[in-house]
Amino acid sequence: VTPPAQCNNAGKYPAENCTQYYECVPFLWWFNLELKTCSSGQAFNSTGLACVTDSRCDASTGEFITEAPITTPITTTTAPVTPPAECNNASKYSAQNCSQYYECVPFLWWFNLELKSCSSGEAFNSTELTCVTDSRCDAVRGEFITEAPTTTTISTTTVQVTSPAECNNASKYPAQNCSQYYECVPFLWWFNLELKSCSLGEAFNSTELACVTNRRCDAETGEFVPIVPTTVTTTTSVTTTPISTTTTVPVTSPAQCTSASKNPAQNCSQYYECVPFLWWFNLELKSCPSGQVFNSTELTCNTNSRCDADTEEFITVASTTQSTTVLTTPTSIRTTATTPVHTVTPPAQCNNASKYPAQNCNKYYECVPHLWWFNLELKSCSSGEAFSTSKLECITDSICAAVTGEPVTGESITTVSSTTEVTKTEPLTSDSTTVTTASTTNISISTTTIAPVSPPAECNTASKFPAENCNQYYQCVPFLWWFNLELKSCSSGEAFSITPPSCTAIGKYVSRNCNQYYECIAVMWWYELVVQTCPPGQFYNNSTQTCAANSTC
Secondary structure, X not given: OOOOOOOOOOEEEEOOOOOEEEEEEEEOOEXXXXXXXXXXXXXXXXXXXXXXXXXXXXXXXXXXXOOOOOOOOEEOOOOOOOOOOOOOOXXXXXXXXXXXXXXXXXXXXXXXXXXXXXXXXXXXXXXXOEEEEXXXXXXXXXXXXXXXXXXOOOOOOOOOOOOOOOOOOOOEEEOOOOXXXXXXXXXXXXXXXXXXXXXXXXXXXXXXXXXXXXXXXXOOOOEEOOOOOOOOOOOOOOOOOOOXXXXXXXXXXXXXXXXXXXXXXXXXXXXXXXXXXXXXXXXXXXXXOOOEEEEOOOOEEEEOOOEEOOOOEEOOOOOOOOOOOOOOEEEEEEEEEOOOOOOOOOOOOOOOOOEEEOOOOOEEEXXXXXXXXXXXXXXXXXXXXXXXXXXXXXXXXXXXXXXXXXXXXXXXXXEEEEOEEEEEEOOOOOOEEEEEEOOOOOOEXXXXXXXXXXOOOOOOOOOEEEOOOOOXXXXXXXXXXXXXXXXXXXXXXXXXXXXXXXXXXXEEEEOOOOOEEEEEEEEOOXXXXXXXXXXXXXXXXXXXXXXXXXXXX
């Protein structure tokens, strides 16, 4: 059962840990939600809303110990029923506990949501919306039980624990990662919710609300390692080492900095840091030294050779496999190699002096200080250079084509070993002879490179421009007496159309035809959309917003 998002009256609610409970405690003229713990050997009874002696509650795991007799109760899973977020009339709703229910009780000129319990031996009927006699309802566990003649396997499911929506007092809460926890830290006259990590080899104990030594907690996966019994066998077997892969969950920087903290970035060798500045905090993207990776548990840079700074991902470690080739013949395959380009988006608003990669490999975005704010500018590296996402500076790179803004597409010849076996049986002998023949195949693979669409280097009018992602677009947003370039996203299932739906300001837009473009022209007090055509042999360049010569159009 989930406690209310906000406490309006004094009450108690069950927690995920069987030895704990939530309580709305009056403080001045409001109520604070606090997590409390029963005494040793006791468990919280959701019916009586009090701590009672119960030896079936395991304080270390926070779960009930279930014994499997000859006849094992089979739990009937009931779809969770959530009460309304707001009470508008007097009504009743089912709760997770079969012997309880929610009721919207009138109070003055509004309604309060209260959790009530049926009498002993009764259960709440969701059809009749009343308590009825039902011996199948286990009031302690809050579930319906059914007798079965066979023994079944008992499985334990850990329910995810969610941090409180709002911090009202100094307290700690479990996180999804077993080595981390949330803490409401006092700051001035309010509390900030912070994610903290235990020391290496420790796990957060939801009963003691402290970090304790626990070797079963895997800090990398954030989960407990199950204890597997050792099995001794005398049968000779072949041991195969599986290929181990690492799946990295995308980590997003915090939407707002409220305290000095560090957070993982998409690049394994980088991290976001909330840096104090005057009376607020700025979000900055920082890089670890060469050969190091950001550790999301220790929140520091550590030596790790598996982090590839070029691809920004962890290198997958595979087991060594021995193979035997009878006879190989080289086959030449001519392929066209294309280097993937990682799309990095600059911030929607500049808060500090920093640099960010652009879609063009020899360009970059820079937040340049101007008076008391920062402007986002698109700058170019010198000829023969490219912008490095690790060093955040221009470095010598001959494979970056400044014209297309993409790595140069080159042809390479790769030699692949192949074997063709033919079994031929001679009529005068019983042994078969294996003859190996070789063949050489030249395969030509061609690729077509589509020039990326870049936003304008400077915003002068309120307008929109296509982005590399089909469901995103750039928009020049007015701010005071200038315009800021922001990257925005369409709703789920939508894509950005390069044809403006309506003209609201003077501007130019890309057309499907490369030698044409859309233009919003002012007519008296409104704007009209006009299709303009470039001169013969020219195409529309969205970066300069002019027609230029290009033979590829």
